[in-house]
Amino acid sequence: EAQVTQNPRYLITVTGKKLTVTCSQNMNHEYMSWYRQDPGLGLRQIYYSMNVEVTDKGDVPEGYKVSRKEKRNFPLILESPSPNQTSLYFCASSLSNPSGYNEQFFGPGTRLTVL
């Protein structure tokens, strides 16, 4: 089944304890992206990657890191989480098809709480 998977789905942690949220897709997509969703603020992009070893900042990159060493994986790293990073996180991917449009397919989400 074609899908985007994220782990963990739920995480409660404490301020300053490094964590990684994994994202993997099995659709051979070039493009991958991380979003956070907060009530009243909609979806905001954190980082994106156009292909392996190519990453760029989105609208709210502060406090986050990413890497894209393999096409299928795009982990999100919080080196020193803070309470303002409590949010619902989504990973998404899309195929850079010949038409070049960006229909994104989303993972199930990771609900993160930082105490």
Next chain:
Amino acid sequence: ELKVEQNPLFLSMQEGKNYTIYCNYSTTSDRLYWYRQDPGKSLESLFVLLSNGAVKQEGRLMASLDTKARLSTLHITAAVHDLSATYFCAVEGADSNYQLIWGAGTKLIIKP
């Protein structure tokens, strides 16, 4: 800077009624996407609109794009409870380097 505005942000309606959600955007684009999100769930792609005048239909939902007016509409015909969800539009601007700019979402509640 591309901005995307959805109206209304909240809509409560009765089953069987028709209604339209509007998505306005501020700069040139001919690529617009509609997504659905059920409470506590992920986002699901509904429609991809890639040219002026594009119209897509799936069941009771129909989406259209007017690039001259910078407007897309999502029309709901004879609403049923199962269509209760939050609907997002997202626009890929001409100079956006492939990125999507998202509307705030329209929370739709359909009452029996």
